[in-house]
Amino acid sequence: MTNPDMAALIRLFVIFIPLLLVAGLYCIIVTRNLIRILIGVELLSKAVVLIIIVAGYVTNRMALAQAMAITMIIIEVVVIAIAAGIIINIFRHYDSLDTRNLEQMKG
Amino acid sequence: MITPYILTLVLLILLIATALWSVMQDDLLRAAIALAGVSIIVTLLMFQMAAPMAAVFELSVCAGLITVVFVSAISLTRLMTRQENIEFSRERMTRFWYLPVLLIIVGVLLSFLVVPGVPSIPAVVADVRKVLWNERQLDMLGQILVILTGVFGIVVLFKDKPKVEKDI
Numbered sequence: 616m617t618n619p620d621m622a623a624l625i626r627l628f629v630i631f632i633p634l635l636l637v638a639g640l641y642c643i644i645v646t647r648n649l650i651r652i653l654i655g656v657e658l659l660s661k662a663v664v665l666i667i668i669v670a671g672y673v674t675n676r677m678a679l680a681q682a683m684a685i686t687m688i689i690i691e692v693v694v695i696a697i698a699a700g701i702i703i704n705i706f707r708h709y710d711s712l713d714t715r716n717l718e719q720m721k722g
Numbered sequence: 723m724i725t726p727y728i729l730t731l732v733l734l735i736l737l738i739a740t741a742l743w744s745v746m747q748d749d750l751l752r753a754a755i756a757l758a759g760v761s762i763i764v765t766l767l768m769f770q771m772a773a774p775m776a777a778v779f780e781l782s783v784c785a786g787l788i789t790v791v792f793v794s795a796i797s798l799t800r801l802m803t804r805q806e807n808i809e810f811s812r813e814r815m816t817r818f819w820y821l822p823v824l825l826i827i828v829g830v831l832l833s834f835l836v837v838p839g840v841p842s843i844p845a846v847v848a849d850v851r852k853v854l855w856n857e858r859q860l861d862m863l864g865q866i867l868v869i870l871t872g873v874f875g876i877v878v879l880f881k882d883k884p885k886v887e888k889d890i
Binding site for chain 2: 624627633638642653657669677678679681684685686688693701
C-alpha cells in the first residue's frame, strides 16, 4: 500500500475507533443495569484490540500485533466470565440488577 | 471496483452503527446479539488488515463464547414484567438519546484532526506462533495464569453454600 493510501486509512481509524471508545464509556457511565455495564466494557476491549491491530498494520509488525491482540482477547473473555458470575451471585442475593439497589457493602 | 478504502469505510460505519444498536437496545438479549455483530465486523476488519489468527480468535472467542456467557447471565436473571418493561424503556430513552448526538459531534471534531504522514517501515516477516512461543513467553505464562484464575473464580462463585441448620 502506498503512503497516501496508508495515511487515508489511518485517518479513518483515528476517527472511528475513538467513537467506539466513546460509545463504550457512555454505556458504562449512564446505565444502571449491571449486564449493560459489561456490554460497555466489551466495546472498550474491542476498540483496544482494533488499535493494537491497526498499529501492527501501520508499522508492518503484524505477527507481534496479532500475538498481543490474542493475549488481550483471552484476558477479555476471562474478565467477562468472572464478572458475569459475580453479577449472577449479586442477583441471587439482591434479586435486582439495578446499581441503585446495591447500597450495602457487607459480606 | 471497490477499493480497500471504501470497504474499510463501510465496515467502520457498520461497526459504529452496530455498537450504537447494542448500547441503545431495550432488550438485553438483542443487545448481546448486537455485540456479537460488533465482534463479527471487527473480525472482518482484522482479515482485511492481514491478521487472520487474531481474526479467528476474535470470531470464535468474542462472537461465540462471550455471547454464550452473556445469554447465560441474562437467562439466569429475572425478566421484567410487561408493565415494568414499558416504564423502564421510557425512562431509558431519556438517558440514552444523547449518545448518537455525542458520537456525531466527536466524529466531526476528529475529522478536523491532522494526522501526520507515516514513513514506510520495512516489514518484519515472522510467524505468529513463533512470536508467541519464542518472544512473548511471559505473555503466554500470563494467559495461562489468567485462565486458571478464571476457572477457579467460576468454581468458587458457583459453589454450593452449606446450609446452616437452625436449632429448634
